[in-house]
Amino acid sequence: MPDFDWLFEPVAQLDESARVAAIARQNQLTKPPGSLGRLETIATDFAAWQGRERPALARIGLAVFAGDHGVAARGVSAFPQAVTAQMVANFAAGGAAVAVLAREAGASMAVVNLGTVTPTDAVPGVINHRLAPGTADFTQQPAMDSATLGAAMAAGAGQVEPGLSLFVGGEMGIANTTSAAAVFAALADLDGAATVGRGTGVDDAGLAAKRAAVDAGLARHRERWCSESPETAALAVLECLGGLEIAALVGAFIAAAQRAVPVLVDGFISSVAALAAVRLNAGVADWLIFGHRSAEAGHARVLEALGAKALLDLDMRLGEGSGAMIAIPVIRAALAVHAKMATFADARVCSND
Structure with a gap:
């Protein structure tokens, strides 16, 4: 256990x-x-x-967590799963948008692979945990077991160093907007139509597939969390519908609040992780600041559920932690004046x- x-x-x-x-x-x-x-x-x-x-921003830590999703088999993404590992390598090489923005913002970046279908053990600069080759298809079975969930959350917590001025969590995982939408729907008692957006840019058929996958996951697993307390219900939701990288974000956000490190939250997926973290430990809410409002459908609803207002609204929906990085100069300006x-x-x- x-x-x-x-x-x-x-x-x-x-x-x-x-x-x-x-x-x-x-x-x-x-x-x-x-x-x-x-x-x-x-x-x-x-x-x-x-x-x-x-106050001042002396040390900013960014961890980009990656993991694959079995629900990708349902045709919910415009890109194949191989892209997750390829992007992990791109992060580590400094070529991704968030890597460029992190350098500009003066943030140190860690790239953490919780479990991709294609291993990245040979890629320099990647922290590999290899918890699983991605999650299972949550329309058919729970996304992960409790041991894997616990390991992913602990791995996320391990990336938060005490003494940081600010922590930012990013994410990468083909089909992870579908997983995040399902987690949010379960936590907020909504359905796929209310939480699902186009993510990587899927067409109408892909959008319908995403909504159907979310609704199928909710129908299959709802009894698992409905009889639980709010705290244990959130764990059950993550186990049934979540992603390895989403679980890592939840663990990181909770650990940051416990270690007196404020968290700058990115877009839709990171905000869903923040909502799960607050459901598990209500005090986490006091340590969160939200970088931007994503163009991804559903993010405005997540912010509303958190009682939060983002600093920026630039129609971004890339993820990775990129929107949060854009907000750092605003924070620096606020502290400077x-x-x-x-x-x-x-x-x-x-x-x-």
Whole structure:
């Protein structure tokens, strides 16, 4: 039996005194109160996360988790499963979009293969766990067993280093928007029509196949989680419908909150993982910030379920962690103006006080 007890351990406490100090500083900066909008709340949130009045992004960790999905056999993707391992190699070589954006953002990147149909053991720079050659087709059987789920979540947690200023989780896996849509549908009591989008760009037939696969998975496994508590129900949903990389993201997000590391969440798939993490451990919600609103159908619903508002909306739907990387300069700007702007007293400018 895998050890899931760690998932329910309390998260780190926010430093509310640091937030109060940061708010007081904001109120003395040479601008009308609230005029920098969300840049101000980004700064005060980071103050509470880092425990200091003037927070900074010193170390950003990005882990891109990969895994294949048996549901790909249902014709739910525009690309073959071989692409997952090929993209893993592209990540490690620095050629993928998220790799370029990570370098620009000053983030260190790890590429973690939980289990692809094509092994990547010989690819330099890849951390290989080889938990399974992908998940099973969830329309026919559970995607994975509990031992594999536990191992994937632990592998995700292992990528979160204490002391990071920010953690970002990315993902890669052909058919993983179908898996994420199924997980979200189960957690939110929706159906395939409400949660499924075009993902890699499938045509109308592919979209119909995705919706049918999600609905078939829900029908086959619903009894498995309906009688559970909210926490154990989320584990059952992940076991029945999830992906290895999605499970790793859930484990990473929970571990980050427990280790006092804020999480910048990417798009649809990462946000579904965040929702599962919050269902397992409600305190995780206090450690999340959302980078962008994906163009993938269903993401707006996930954000609504989390009570979250993304920083950016650029019609992106690539995944990988790419949207989160684009948001990092916004966070840096927020922290820079918070730390470096003059106060009214510094500039000898009259305030309203």
